[in-house]
Amino acid sequence: MIETSQVINTCLLAGRIMIENGSEMSRAEDTMKRIATNSGISTLKIFATITGIIISIPNSTNSQVEEIERRAIDLEKVSAVNTYSRRYAEKEITLEEFYQKLSTLDEATPFFPFWLQVLGAALVSGPLMTAFSGNMVDLGITTLTGAFGFIIFYFINRILNIKYISEFVASIVIGIVAVLAVRWGVGHSVDDIIIGSVMPLVPGVPLTNAVRDILNGHLVSGPARGVEALLSACAIGFGIAFVFRFL
Structure with a gap:
């Protein structure tokens, strides 16, 4: 069984990467909700702004805040997060692999030289x-x-x-x-x-x-x-x- 804390951490990381790199809020929220739904959590609550994300699960003590410190335009990273999300939905990768790929993407240099x-x-x-x-x-x-x-x-x-x-x-x-x-x-x-x-x-x-x-x-x-x-x-x-x- 997937731990709720792991789901929340993955959702927060995916949302932060998307918002930091130029995604509109509706796309970032939709991606986070899809990750949670595909992990068996359909009641995820999200409050997202350009400076931070708050995520919680009703009837659970798990709730976390992710600070967004920078904003840039790198739509390659936004597209990559969506690609990983679709692969996770199709069960091609596990949640742990998804999180590792997001961590690598977060530290990656700009795609274009x-x-x-x-x-x-x-x-x-x-x-x-x-x-x-x-x-x-x-x-x-x-x-x-x-x-x-x-x-x-x-x-x-x-x-x-x-x-x-x-x-x-x-x-x-x-x-x-x-x-x-x-x-x-x-x-x-x-x-x-x-x-x-x-x-x-x-x-x-x-x-x-x-x-x-x-x-x-x-x-x-x-x-x-x-x-x-x-x-x-x-x-x-x-x-x-x-x-x-x-x-």
Whole structure:
């Protein structure tokens, strides 16, 4: 017979990994409830926010809290948790194996290597700028500026680990490069270059999750995520405004 404490620990770990890496609340809660149901516990009670998870079982003394200290975007980890959950539901793995796989996943490094992330940022910047403005002339410089801005964002995040500072500094660098590129004749439209280059920094997933959480009735997590996305957008905007003010 599976111990309830083991079920709760597995549910908490799965939920924390999903919320930390960009899952909406409804998906994380559904996954935790499915794990409990497949373990023979159909009465699991969950209270989840973006800063913590509380799980309890009625008529039982087992109740635990899991703190969520960081939030990032790594949908590969979210997908992996769902995959392990389906394998557990189909009895391909035991609960102990499920928990071990989650522990390994929790400590895993990002799935995509750094160079591929930079390449992705570059491919997002240039084509989106062209799609928005129809400007083909600045495609190359926007692609390079977007990649360079993402590199700055990535390393500041790793060194300082202070939220919003990385977006602010990266947007300043993007603005400076865009202005200098136009002044030196390499680019033609400062606005178009900046619009495309900041796209890898825009908090699209948090904003989408905020709307989905609100629509699903999560009136604590939804607005909190919305404010978080708004602050990121403000950091980007302030960085660009700083460049326009002094250059």
